[in-house]
Amino acid sequence: MAKRFLLVTEEWAGSGHRMAAEALQEVLLEMEGARSARVVGGLKTASPGLRVLSHFFYRNILRYGQPVWQRIYEQEEMLGSALTKVLGWWLSDRLTNQLLQEEKPDVVIATHAYCLSALAEAKRRVSKPFRLVCVPTDFHINRFWVHPEIDAYMVAHEQIAQMLIERYGIAPEKIHVYGIPVRPAFTTALHTDKAALKKQLGLVPDQFTVLIGGGEGGYGGMEQVVRELLLEEQPLQIVVVTGKNTSLYRRLAGLIGTESTEHRFLLKGFEPQMWQWIGAADVYITKPGGISCAESLALKTPLILFHPLPGQEKHNCSFLLEQQAAILAETPVEIKEIIRSWRQPEKKDAFVRGLDKLGRPEAAHRIAHALLQLTD
Structure with missing residues (x-):
């Protein structure tokens, strides 16, 4: 019987x-065993007012109080237990009445921890039972992701599995190491020649191409990096994706309009088909968000990390450096020096060969197959 x-x-x-x-x-x-698969915002459904408040707090604390956010994130033992109980109690009835009773799902998958405890509490109350699965989207995990009602943990790496077992006492049979899920199009891009991708995007096929991104919000010191790269003597092909940060887009457009440069420069706003640009790039400069890094690793595009945000991004950064899967640059000048080094094919190729162990372009398919088996 097909599952919801x-x-x-x-x-x-x-x-x-x-x-x-x-x-x-x-x-x-795309699978025969799935009757439906719906994506919903947890807080958007359960408490739109709390969603607005959470967004305001998150945006402003990252802008004005990053050390405070780091402190909050690291206090997981105390805050994790207290907050999950409060959120679970307060939001579970709302999720049950406004979502679960209507959808009657066979499997619920959480890709964010905020409503996970509420879903776990709701699981105990609903008339139709369901399996609860968490899919963390970083190379790190904390107590907010842990609850006895969770049936399966689909994680990015063996280190996370070990942490769940040793620190949180999760049974090994509940843990599956599949990687962070990325769109199936990344698999197609992986098997497309880089020069061909550049040509499809209107780029010069044989020119060294630098992609600069900062996630959907266009964070990560992008303007300083662009200013420094414009001083590079050897011509570059520079693509900057500013996401939904319209003010950054305007500033960069003004900067490029006033500069006389030999570099080829392309400025993009929000770009839904990032697999094309990451696949075409010779190097990707970004902050270490879990998805951005997973996408780059899936396509074996070398990563330069810059301006990691507190919390999960700093943990992602530490993990990738430990695995020798990225380089952290402290300054824009250092970024320029790394790019100079990677213009030598033998140095860049040696680094790319080390990315095979972490690239998981098939993660979404492996997780989906596991989800179908979970319902049997």
Whole structure:
């Protein structure tokens, strides 16, 4: 019998959580065993007012109080237990009445931890039972993702699996290491020649191409990086994706309009088909969001990390550096020096060969197959 899948995410805390949910939705809808696969915002459904407040708090604390956010994130043992109980109690009835009773899902998948405890509490109350699965979208995990009602953890790496077992006492049979889910189009892009991708995008096929991104919000010191790269003597092909940050887009457009340069420069706003641009790039400069890094690793595009945000991004950065899967640049000048080094094919190729162990372009398919088996 075909199953109903409900993917619960949050879009106010960055686009990566939603993108992971949509990647799973796309794969599930192609499978015979899935009757439906719907993506919903947890807070948008349960408490629109709390969603607005959470977005305001998150945006402003990252802008004006990053050390405070780091402190909050690291206090997981105390805050994780207290907050999950409060949120679980307060939101579970709303999710049950406004979502679960209507959808009657067989499996609920959470790609953000905010409503996870509420879903776990609701699981105990609903008349129609369902399986609860969490899919963290980072290379790190904390207590907010842990609850005894969770049936399966689909995680990015063996280190996370070990942490769940040793720190949180999760049974090994509940843990599956599949990677962070990215859209199926990344698999297609992986098997497309880089020069061909450049040509499709209107880029010069044989010119060294630098992609600069900062997630959907266009964070990460992008303007300083662009200013420094414009000083590089050897011509570059520079693509900047500013996301939904319209003020940054305008500033960069003004900057490029006043500069006399030998570089080829392309400025993009929100770009839904990032697999094309990451696949075409010779190097990707970005902040270490889990999805951005997973996408780059899936396509074996070398990563330069810059300006990691507190919390999960700093943990992602530490993990990728430990795995020798990225380079952290402290300054725009350092970025320029790394690019100079990677213009030598033998150095860049040696780095790319080390990315095979972490690239998981098939993660969404593997997770989807596991979800179907979970319902049997």
